[in-house]
Amino acid sequence: MPLPGNWLLRPSAAAHLLLHGLVLTTFCVYRVTANCSRSCYCSESPEGGLEVRCSGLSLAQVPGDLPNDTRRLYLDYNRITTVPTDAFLGLTLLSELDLSHNDLTQLEPGTFRGLANSLEFLDLSANRLMALDPLAFEGLRSRANLTHNPWHCDCSLQTAMLLLDLEPASLAGVVCQTSEPKEAGVEGLPFLLVAGVDLCAAAKKTTDVAMLVTMFGWFAMVISYLVYYVRHNQEDTRRHLEYLKSLPNRQGRSEQSSTLSTVV
Numbered sequence: 001m002p003l004p005g006n007w008l009l010r011p012s013a014a015a016h017l018l019l020h021g022l023v024l025t026t027f028c029v030y031r032v033t034a035n036c037s038r039s040c041y042c043s044e045s046p047e048g049g050l051e052v053r054c055s056g057l058s059l060a061q062v063p064g065d066l067p068n069d070t071r072r073l074y075l076d077y078n079r080i081t082t083v084p085t086d087a088f089l090g091l092t093l094l095s096e097l098d099l100s101h102n103d104l105t106q107l108e109p110g111t112f113r114g115l116a117n118s119l120e121f122l123d124l125s126a127n128r129l130m131a132l133d134p135l136a137f138e139g140l141r142s143r144a145n146l147t148h149n150p151w152h153c154d155c156s157l158q159t160a161m162l163l164l165d166l167e168p169a170s171l172a173g174v175v176c177q178t179s180e181p182k183e184a185g186v187e188g189l190p191f192l193l194v195a196g197v198d199l200c201a202a203a204k205k206t207t208d209v210a211m212l213v214t215m216f217g218w219f220a221m222v223i224s225y226l227v228y229y230v231r232h233n234q235e236d237t238r239r240h241l242e243y244l245k246s247l248p249n250r251q252g253r254s255e256q257s258s259t260l261s262t263v264v
């Protein structure tokens, strides 16, 4: 059976393909080990830039080895309860951060530090956030999804909303689940859309009462001190007078005794 003329070329073509595959694989492995977090999957996103996916991995915390050229970071559907200060510091290109569907109960001050210039979208939806700490958002101007959290609307939340720089429309996602005072009528409603409610009015009243009580306390103290002072002085004066009165008597008695002694 005659062999085809290009028989000799075949293995070299196969080797070429193999080599090509090997190079690609090596590159990918290198890319994964050197540029990606150990627990996540990295890819070049179609819009450009590095996309890091850590979704649904039961992570309890934000991985500490995220590549510093990450543009999109997906940490959704994990079990993250808190995000420490400076968790994303150094990710200077990060424009989208998805922390939705976790167990976040609070955000530390400085959580998003370093992202003010790059971040465009922050997803915090479907967590357990009740309070907003403006210090966590430090100058962040991005769009945010704040829906599906058990927001507790009270004076401190109202104050925080005024201090946030987040895109204003995003704040409409803060739907009050509970409130203080309860009778404010904001429960079940987006806080921003409830016009004319001042959750700080009650708090102000409490502060006023506390001030009044304190002032009364001070006043009572001053009065009782004055009373004590006056009484004490009265006693002193009385004793002093008695002493003075007793002086001539004593002198008289001693004169008497001296005359008596001369007589004797």
Ligand SMILES: *[C@@H]1O[C@H](CO)[C@@H](O)[C@H](O)[C@H]1NC(C)=O
Binding pocket: 034, 035, 050, 069
């Ligand atoms: C990946 O890592 C290498 C070396 O650490 C670096 O040169 C490169 O800029 C990184 N980023 C990308 C997108 O490859």
Ligand SMILES: *[C@@H]1O[C@H](CO)[C@@H](O)[C@H](O)[C@H]1NC(C)=O
Binding pocket: 068, 069, 090, 092, 093
């Ligand atoms: C990432 O870190 C490397 C090494 O520290 C640095 O050379 C590079 O400029 C950084 N890239 C970004 C986008 O910050």
Ligand SMILES: *[C@@H]1O[C@H](CO)[C@@H](O)[C@H](O)[C@H]1NC(C)=O
Binding pocket: 100, 101, 125, 126, 145, 146, 147, 148
């Ligand atoms: C906000 O998050 C919720 C729950 O994760 C989602 O259903 C909704 O589509 C999101 N909205 C926007 C504007 O991204």
